[in-house]
Amino acid sequence: MYTGTAKSLYTSLEGRREQYLDRARQASRLTLPYIMPDAGFGASSRLDTPFQGVGARGVNNLASKLLLALLPPNAPFFRLNVDTYGLQQEGAPEEVISQVEQALQKVEEATMDEISRETYRTGLHEALKHLIVTGNALVYLPDSGGMRVFHLDRFVVERDSMGNVIYIATKESMSYAALDDNMKAVVDVDAKDPMAEVDLYTAVCRKDNKWHVFQDINGNPVEGSEGTYPLDQNPFIPLRFSRIDGEDYGRGYVEEYLGDLQSLESLTRAIVEGSAAAAKVLFLVNPNGTTRARTLAESPNGTITQGNAADVSVLQLNKFNDFRVAQETIAAIKDRLGHSFLLTSGVVRNAERVTAEEIRMLSMELESSLGGLYSLLSTELQLPLVNRLLSSLTKKKKLPKLPKDIATPVIITGVEALGRGNDLQKLDLFLAGAAQVVGPEAVAQYVNVGEYFNRRATALGIKTAALIKSQQELQMEMQMAQQAQQEQMLAKMGPAAIKAVSDNTIEEQRNQQQQPEG
Numbered sequence: 001m002y003t004g005t006a007k008s009l010y011t012s013l014e015g016r017r018e019q020y021l022d023r024a025r026q027a028s029r030l031t032l033p034y035i036m037p038d039a040g041f042g043a044s045s046r047l048d049t050p051f052q053g054v055g056a057r058g059v060n061n062l063a064s065k066l067l068l069a070l071l072p073p074n075a076p077f078f079r080l081n082v083d084t085y086g087l088q089q090e091g092a093p094e095e096v097i098s099q100v101e102q103a104l105q106k107v108e109e110a111t112m113d114e115i116s117r118e119t120y121r122t123g124l125h126e127a128l129k130h131l132i133v134t135g136n137a138l139v140y141l142p143d144s145g146g147m148r149v150f151h152l153d154r155f156v157v158e159r160d161s162m163g164n165v166i167y168i169a170t171k172e173s174m175s176y177a178a179l180d181d182n183m184k185a186v187v188d189v190d191a192k193d194p195m196a197e198v199d200l201y202t203a204v205c206r207k208d209n210k211w212h213v214f215q216d217i218n219g220n221p222v223e224g225s226e227g228t229y230p231l232d233q234n235p236f237i238p239l240r241f242s243r244i245d246g247e248d249y250g251r252g253y254v255e256e257y258l259g260d261l262q263s264l265e266s267l268t269r270a271i272v273e274g275s276a277a278a279a280k281v282l283f284l285v286n287p288n289g290t291t292r293a294r295t296l297a298e299s300p301n302g303t304i305t306q307g308n309a310a311d312v313s314v315l316q317l318n319k320f321n322d323f324r325v326a327q328e329t330i331a332a333i334k335d336r337l338g339h340s341f342l343l344t345s346g347v348v349r350n351a352e353r354v355t356a357e358e359i360r361m362l363s364m365e366l367e368s369s370l371g372g373l374y375s376l377l378s379t380e381l382q383l384p385l386v387n388r389l390l391s392s393l394t395k396k397k398k399l400p401k402l403p404k405d406i407a408t409p410v411i412i413t414g415v416e417a418l419g420r421g422n423d424l425q426k427l428d429l430f431l432a433g434a435a436q437v438v439g440p441e442a443v444a445q446y447v448n449v450g451e452y453f454n455r456r457a458t459a460l461g462i463k464t465a466a467l468i469k470s471q472q473e474l475q476m477e478m479q480m481a482q483q484a485q486q487e488q489m490l491a492k493m494g495p496a497a498i499k500a501v502s503d504n505t506i507e508e509q510r511n512q513q514q515q516p517e518g
Contacts, residue, residue, distance in 0.1 A: 070382060124147065138154075170201070271323060383409065
């Protein structure tokens, strides 16, 4: 385990981060400049605005889509799976297993209520923007609730050869007045200065099966800041957009399209500046002609004056063809970036008739291209987030302690949802094709409707308990309907017919009883 201070750990790992910071700042300048400003940026600094807005629009659109996929509203993004086989081996009846599943469903609902109440979605949306632009973000989930996002220029990380995190260190600039008494005791600053700031360093080190956390201010340890966490409940969750073997940090999505963004920025700037120059109107007057420039400038609209129209001309750039080439190149780059960032304008083809099914198919194809990203985020974001939330709610006694050998969290969104969506699409295509070939009557004859409902609900992530009727319930309803129909028929037939039917029924029962057994 690391034995130095948090500041020395941060300083030792800071040099490995510079190449990623430079690349992140370059990507930020072309998309959202406030995500990763240049070094030394302060309150008096000013951010440059890019000439094109495709990069900013693409980042915001992709971040919103990822947020809806990873943390959907009004629906849990995880499920607590029950070890049904283990419970059956211990002799637990089906009723008990059903009760356990219902209790775990309430735990899921309580966890999602906590997410909505603590506005985790706001922090996660910020983290996703940083992942898309810079490729890295550090999420901090304290015990008191809420979420904080550390930017790439405020944290360092080191991983082993398998990509597992070994060290994390953060740096925060804090006001001296905001420190508690324990921290003020180790700070050597002018306490009379209300604007004095200090640097608080936090180190997170992995040893055996625990995370060890400690803090210091400028190398001076903060008393009472030491603590440990289980391996799966670390409040500091380092995220990366892409996993590259041998690298401690990830690469951003924008970095993969820096060429197109730089070309679009240069061409758009040239078009804007050229258009501004072309919009300037200058009248040229022949100095040897009879028309005077002063007469032309001072004459109001509609005035009759002496002059020769051949003496006056308008300055023109004559750059229309050049601008047209640049504009066509811009359109081609925008189309590529639209497909890359899942923008609607990049999905829909330019045609008179574009069907809704074509748009849906293209959208699903593009969404499926993010399957690798969903897999990484479900492992490095969603699952640690669930474990941390369950631990925090258990400490607050808002949830009972769950035995790990019975209930385990499983992510049901992201790439898992994409897989179920493909199953649903194939299932619907199968039934639609069968109905066209052999007809709806044959489909109703050969297809088990109850099983179809179950598979469709599974693909949509809907629990079917007490929703879809069982075979026993259907048989009981059929029997009750037959009895009701017989009673209606007897009521129409009258008392005499009822007595005759009853006598026939009794006679048939007697005959059956008198028949010798074979």
